[in-house]
Amino acid sequence: MSKYDLSQDLKRITSTTMADIVELRLREYLKKKSFKPGDPLPKELELAEALGVSRNVVREALSRLRMLGMIESKKKRGMILARPDILGAFERVLDPLIIDKDTLQDIFELRLVLEIGLADLLYIRKTDKDIEELEHIAKNEVRTESSFRIKNEIAFHGKLYEISGNDTLKRFQNMLLPIFGYVVASEKEFRSGKVTHSDLVEILKKGNKEDFRQGMLEHLKPHFDKLEKTETTDTLTD
């Protein structure tokens, strides 16, 4: 473990600017002094003097922390430590156009892992109203226009994340959607397993969580098949 951590740290230090150093120092300071959300921060000028750098550099570093939602400016009270929005920063760099191919594939697999693992939370938290809404979405599955099918696909799976009752998970999947859309659009044909959305709703109504997981595996089967195929090809060409 420690080896792995070390390589991560070393990676982060490369191509350092003054703003990088000041940002790091401020993070260390906030941690060392056990700042809590709501606590007021020292003024920009005080920080610049203590660090022996210009106010511009301090402003640059503070601006980064503000972007991450770690600090907020309050009228009369000045800057305070805020509750950061942990997914906000992530969202800013999630653009399929600038993410490399391997990472896109990784994220696509992450979706498969999440949807198979979701069954337990769904069975703990699903309500009759949820099932009704899901049934309504699934009814429209039969329409064949490709653009509609992708939208419907997103609505159905998005509703499943909503039922999980986990806001972080729901927001996470919501911001991964452009990635899935990009991967799906780059495939030659729209593929779905033998188990349809309507079948999945039936299982949620009458079956147990194991039945649902099997159903979801069957529903996502074309994607898993593709992974297995790629894996075999990789081994053969090694």
Next chain:
Amino acid sequence: MSKYDLSQDLKRITSTTMADIVELRLREYLKKKSFKPGDPLPKELELAEALGVSRNVVREALSRLRMLGMIESKKKRGMILARPDILGAFERVLDPLIIDKDTLQDIFELRLVLEIGLADLLYIRKTDKDIEELEHIAKNEVRTESSFRIKNEIAFHGKLYEISGNDTLKRFQNMLLPIFGYVVASEKEFRSGKVTHSDLVEILKKGNKEDFRQGMLEHLKPHFDKLEKTETTDTLTD
């Protein structure tokens, strides 16, 4: 969907500084002009003139993009668009000390979802060498000192993510570790299900992916039980 997107956008505009506006404009510009990784960016001064703002504000906005790994400065070539490190930004705000309780709980659940969903990737990618390493880690499970058990727990589950062959997933779990450590440490006793790490290795050797998933569910049972219990309590007090 469009309704939800709208509310996200509106949320982002609140408490706007000049750096926020310039950052947004630069993002829109990069997208509109279809910048690709490696493409050179206009100079700071040119950007400031085009936007009608000071160089300091442009520098602040560029500094944010640099922090997210979206742009890099190259000697002689100036700034270029880079491949962003999608998890780097996320990592910066993941500190259990400043994350609120609900989000901590969400992230803990996310781990449960991932570990149950991981079985399919594991069975596609595991090698004999992986199993050997896992077996070695599991052998030490019997030692009872609490600090050692937590380290061993992390080593075992970390190795599973490594076997998944998904770098994004592995890094993701690696940066979630402080959160898990925090949640586990806040529990009164170290709890583990009837299925041990050694049992899980045996299943990986001889059983199929369904056996493994059942084993993992049993291994994580105390955590799932706690979720069900909380859920029931919530409903009763509603």
